[in-house]
Amino acid sequence: MPAEPAAGPALVDVQGVTRRFGTFTAVDDASLVVHAGEIVGLLGANGAGKTTLIRMVLGLTPPTVGRILVFGEPPSRSGRRRLGYVPQSLGLYDDLSVRENLAFVAAVYGSPVPVPPDLADVADALVGTIGLGRQRRLAFAAALAHGPELLVLDEPTSGVDPLARTRLWDAVHEQAEAGVGVLVTTHYMSEAQQCDRLMLMSRGRCVATGSEADIVAGTTAVAVRTTRWQDAFVALDAAGLPVTLAGRAVRVAATPPDDVRAALLRAGLEAQVDQVRPTLEEAMTELDRVPA
Numbered sequence: 001m002p003a004e005p006a007a008g009p010a011l012v013d014v015q016g017v018t019r020r021f022g023t024f025t026a027v028d029d030a031s032l033v034v035h036a037g038e039i040v041g042l043l044g045a046n047g048a049g050k051t052t053l054i055r056m057v058l059g060l061t062p063p064t065v066g067r068i069l070v071f072g073e074p075p076s077r078s079g080r081r082r083l084g085y086v087p088q089s090l091g092l093y094d095d096l097s098v099r100e101n102l103a104f105v106a107a108v109y110g111s112p113v114p115v116p117p118d119l120a121d122v123a124d125a126l127v128g129t130i131g132l133g134r135q136r137r138l139a140f141a142a143a144l145a146h147g148p149e150l151l152v153l154d155e156p157t158s159g160v161d162p163l164a165r166t167r168l169w170d171a172v173h174e175q176a177e178a179g180v181g182v183l184v185t186t187h188y189m190s191e192a193q194q195c196d197r198l199m200l201m202s203r204g205r206c207v208a209t210g211s212e213a214d215i216v217a218g219t220t221a222v223a224v225r226t227t228r229w230q231d232a233f234v235a236l237d238a239a240g241l242p243v244t245l246a247g248r249a250v251r252v253a254a255t256p257p258d259d260v261r262a263a264l265l266r267a268g269l270e271a272q273v274d275q276v277r278p279t280l281e282e283a284m285t286e287l288d289r290v291p292a
């Protein structure tokens with residue numbers, strides 16, 4: 001996962017962009033580039049500002065401050081023809097069949113769009129009657145109809161099962177390998193790990209950028225080893241610490257080991273407390289807590 005952006009002209013170049021809605025700042029001084037052939041992931045909790053940033057890249061919402069270039073120019077109608085966008089809501093016609101949805105897109109772009117082989121068995125089913133995973137696959141195929149150079153995907157696999165998610169990501173990688181730049185928002189850490197570069201947003205601000213290793217560096221996590229792991233979990237949770245349980249492994253993000261030991265001692269628990277390499281999720285917990 002390279003930390004530095006790939007060479008070559010940027011497909012998307014966002015510099016120092018802020019977007020306010022009244023007195024509320026949804027995006028605060030964000031910068032971002034996407035080059036051909038790379039997958040850039042936008043991460044952040046609900047309301048972090050990801051969709052607002054994407055809408056600005058698409059030219060749907062103007063920035064309050066800052067500069068956005070897409071294909072070297074401010075977002076425009078002609079630029080939009082060179083990109084494919086899959087919104088969270090998918091933008092499909094529920095009362096048309098899979099085939100009819102693709103025919104509609106084909107009519108707009110003037111080029112035929114074949115039904116993808118993995119949707120062949122539902123080609124004549126109304127979109128509203130097929131599963132969400134297949135709807136997302138269809139929205140993705142529709143976004144590719146005109147051979148875009150840039151794909152913008154807003155939570156493309158939200159609510160779909162792991163198999164469908166893997167298939168969609170295979171299709172995303174295929175596009176990137178063919179030279180398409182991809183800007184994708186996600187809540188799933190497993191998906192973030194598939195991106196070439198990441199940008200983590202918290203309350204509108206960009207709090208970390210780079211590879212997974214860059215983002216994890218400088219954050220902390222501890223592992224708590226004790227036979228009384230259930231009691232340890234309850235005590236740390238009651239102490240207000242960001243504790244998680246994976247099987248019997250108790251882990252605490254964003255907290256120095258001594259603070260974890262102290263919280264355990266207060267609960268009358270003895271345990272081995274070791275500093276460990278944080279997961280991306282733990283790093284995000286810590287970075288999301290950085291005061292504004």
Ligand SMILES: Nc1ncnc2c1ncn2[C@@H]1O[C@H](COP(=O)(O)OP(=O)(O)OP(=O)(O)O)[C@@H](O)[C@H]1O
Pocket residue numbers: 021024025026044045046047048049050051052053
């Ligand atoms: N048109 C608008 N008017 C006022 N506030 C808005 C508007 N659009 C977005 N916001 C606010 O800006 C903040 C960022 O919203 P945004 O949808 O960009 O977040 P997000 O990171 O995409 O979240 P999610 O993961 O839930 O989609 C939220 O607090 C939202 O309520």
